[in-house]
Amino acid sequence: MWLFTGCSLYTLYIVKSRIFVPFGYSMITMRHNTNNPKENRIVLTQPVRKKTLSTVEDLKNFFHLSVSNIQVVIDQYPMRIHPYVANLMAHDPDGPLCRQFIPTIQELYDNLGTDDPLSENLQSPVRQIIHRYPDRVVFLVSNTCPSFCRFCMRKRFVGKQPQVCKDDIQAGLSYIAKTLTIREVILSGGDPFMQDDQVLFDILDQIKKLEHVQILRIHSRIPILMPERITSELILQLRAYHPLYINLHVNHPEEFSDASQKVVENLADAGFPLGAQTVLLKGVNDHPETMLQLMQKLLTLRIRPYYLHHMDDTQGTRHFQTSIDRGLQIMERLRGYMSGMGIPQYMIDLPGGGGKVPLLPDYVLKRSSSVWLFKNFEGKHIEWKTRKTDHTGIYD
Numbered sequence: 001m002w003l004f005t006g007c008s009l010y011t012l013y014i015v016k017s018r019i020f021v022p023f024g025y026s027m028i029t030m031r032h033n034t035n036n037p038k039e040n041r042i043v044l045t046q047p048v049r050k051k052t053l054s055t056v057e058d059l060k061n062f063f064h065l066s067v068s069n070i071q072v073v074i075d076q077y078p079m080r081i082h083p084y085v086a087n088l089m090a091h092d093p094d095g096p097l098c099r100q101f102i103p104t105i106q107e108l109y110d111n112l113g114t115d116d117p118l119s120e121n122l123q124s125p126v127r128q129i130i131h132r133y134p135d136r137v138v139f140l141v142s143n144t145c146p147s148f149c150r151f152c153m154r155k156r157f158v159g160k161q162p163q164v165c166k167d168d169i170q171a172g173l174s175y176i177a178k179t180l181t182i183r184e185v186i187l188s189g190g191d192p193f194m195q196d197d198q199v200l201f202d203i204l205d206q207i208k209k210l211e212h213v214q215i216l217r218i219h220s221r222i223p224i225l226m227p228e229r230i231t232s233e234l235i236l237q238l239r240a241y242h243p244l245y246i247n248l249h250v251n252h253p254e255e256f257s258d259a260s261q262k263v264v265e266n267l268a269d270a271g272f273p274l275g276a277q278t279v280l281l282k283g284v285n286d287h288p289e290t291m292l293q294l295m296q297k298l299l300t301l302r303i304r305p306y307y308l309h310h311m312d313d314t315q316g317t318r319h320f321q322t323s324i325d326r327g328l329q330i331m332e333r334l335r336g337y338m339s340g341m342g343i344p345q346y347m348i349d350l351p352g353g354g355g356k357v358p359l360l361p362d363y364v365l366k367r368s369s370s371v372w373l374f375k376n377f378e379g380k381h382i383e384w385k386t387r388k389t390d391h392t393g394i395y396d
């Protein structure tokens with residue numbers, strides 16, 4: 001008798017009305033949140049993983065996966081699934097979370113991508129800094145994450161290298177200190193919250209002292225997918241670094257649980273401007289309705305949708321790529337059907353470090369000196385006649 005049967009690969013089962021619980025697990029009742037509160041449902045007694053999944057054996061025990069071809073993938077791109085994520089995944093073994101975190105052989109069938117498609121290494125004046133735009137830098141303060149996304153654009157080092165050492169952090173801080181054009185520092189990685197509190201606060205303290213740096217930003221997936229890390233004490237201490245923006249990485253409404261929503265609420269109450277970055281992923285969120293639900297969910301949680309990223313050409317991730325046209329269709333569906341506050345910018349990061357460019361559906365169909373022809377959200381064509389304007393203004 002089967003409790004869950006997703007794709008044939010994933011099964012959790014009941015034997016004679018009792019759930020079979022493999023060694024190392026216990027049972028709980030969980031409430032799983034979808035975007036629609038009415039659909040939030042009680043998922044009865046599922047196995048609870050207490051340890052991180054990192055081996056083929058772990059997958060086999062937790063999901064009863066057919067794992068014959070996964071070891072070769074893990075050998076090249078390590079697997080790590082935090083127990084919190086494993087338990088979120090367990091209710092839907094072919095769902096959007098499993099697709100993001102369980103390795104597949106397709107990762108090895110990608111011979112077109114490159115390991116550093118955005119040439120981050122070339123734009124790195126010192127080891128942990130990426131300096132692409134004049135006024136801001138990305139500071140990679142961590143080489144690891146609690147769970148490794150299979151589509152990670154930094155697959156080349158996330159989970160493969162030891163944690164960032166003090167010397168490299170100090171070199172990054174020195175670079176920021178002496179480069180006076182930098183107005184904003186983005187802590188990224190890996191996940192910055194994987195650093196010890198002591199190291200993290202030391203970094204923030206040193207940057208905060210620099211007069212030319214006005215804004216700090218942290219990019220993290222941890223508040224959503226390892227919420228126990230974001231304690232009330234941590235939030236209290238982070239408040240000393242305002243204006244500190246926190247950008248969360250969220251790809252699907254099912255990533256939210258009661259615990260992560262509480263953390264988000266605490267962060268918002270503590271005054272951190274919250275943004276969300278979403279990666280457009282085939283088979284995960286490449287559907288207009290899913291994206292609409294996600295953006296609505298973010299807004300209700302006081303998270304401003306910021307970017308929808310088109311997938312980079314990172315080696316080992318091609319199976320997650322959608323077409324740009326698909327992304328534009330999704331953006332078209334968002335416009336008009338939800339508040340403009342909930343519409344992210346759809347961005348493509350140009351290869352070779354060319355930087356981000358926004359992608360927009362075609363709303364301007366024709367333009368001349370006297371008239372512009374627009375297409376609105378319903379597909380209606382509407383003209384806008386230009387008036388004669390005196391272009392000599394106060395700024396000329």
Ligand code: SF4
Nearest residue numbers: 145148149152190221
């Ligand atoms: S959270 Fe970000 S850095 Fe970490 S594995 Fe996922 S995509 Fe990569």
